[in-house]
Amino acid sequence: LDFQVHESKDSSGTGEQLLTGKSITQLTQAGTDSNKQVLVEVRADELSAGYTHLRGRLIIGTAASDAAVIALGGDARYGPASDYDLASVDEIVA
Numbered sequence: 001l002d003f004q005v006h007e008s009k010d011s012s013g014t015g016e017q018l019l020t021g022k023s024i025t026q027l028t029q030a031g032t033d034s035n036k037q038v039l040v041e042v043r044a045d046e047l048s049a050g051y052t053h054l055r056g057r058l059i060i061g062t063a064a065s066d067a068a069v070i071a072l073g074g075d076a077r078y079g080p081a082s083d084y085d086l087a088s089v090d091e092i093v094a
Helices: none
Strands: 002-008 037-040 053-059 089-093
Touching: 002 037
Parallel strands: 037 089
Antiparallel strands: 002 053
């Protein structure tokens, strides 16, 4: 399982490009990554000039894999994410 964050200039994907430093390390069954979570934090000031939209791309390499993505937006009440992670969090990309 791989996950990437892409940025673009509008909701139709104009100028879409990979947002550097916001991809996760591959999660695998063989690597004991079952039932794990990964948090990816993106702040507005990390986007390239003129880019206003984000899109997550989840790439599943093996059939019969369970995965989900939840995107949350808004002002953080607590932060950074690394201060509030659970034992089941495998990786934090901030």
